[in-house]
Amino acid sequence: MMLLEERPASLRPRRDIDRLLDVARLGLDREQPRPFLQRVVDEVAEALHAPIAVADVLLDDVQVFAALHGPAPQWLLDAGGTPIEWSFCRPFLTERRPRIVRDLREDPRWSDNPLVTGEGARAYIGVPLISRRGHVLGGLCALDLAPRDFAGESIGMLERRAAEIIDNLESEAAAEL
């Protein structure tokens, strides 16, 4: 397979291709309602008292929203995602650790992000979504519109909900085989 064997230098690294194939295997690039994920992000937002919660998927150069809770401008809903460089969960591709940013506007990595400067995102908490094959699919996260701290057990709660999401996605994929 050329994708596997005869790889021109311009192709992405093999691990990225494998990750994207895993995303596709689970159907996460498709535009479709996902009631289970929607319920999870609704409950995450409520549990964290956050106005916004998202299960996002990292494609090749965009993030797409598998489920979104909270207000969003119409263009963002129409697009169903953003360029990947705007994704607060993008660091999970290289650092698979939960992350909290108390004030995105004070963090040089994020201070000029259009979702911060234009849409008002200020605080972030997120954990990676990692498939059973070990690939980072995206993240489960919550955002607030004011700087804030998150309670100590918040990360653990998000990790449990992320595990539920993976179980659900893997079960659905297995059922389609």
Next chain:
Amino acid sequence: MASDVERPTEADALAAIAELIGPEMAAGIWDLSVRALGLRRPVESTADLRRVAEHLMATGDLVRVAGRSLKVRAITYDALSPTGG
């Protein structure tokens, strides 16, 4: 175990793909896949036909991902550009 399942052939596979995406696209993508795998046409063994099938499936998945990405970027640009699309 006796079976009346017919042996798959390249011609049948190409015809099936052509019914879905047209003969030119089918011939092109088949030819490129066979070449990428270092095979020769006609692909005859079922093992090689299976390799071509897997290549087509993976390629289709990745093209779908790239298509979704392009759509998000195009909508975002149109929404945020002062002049729009």
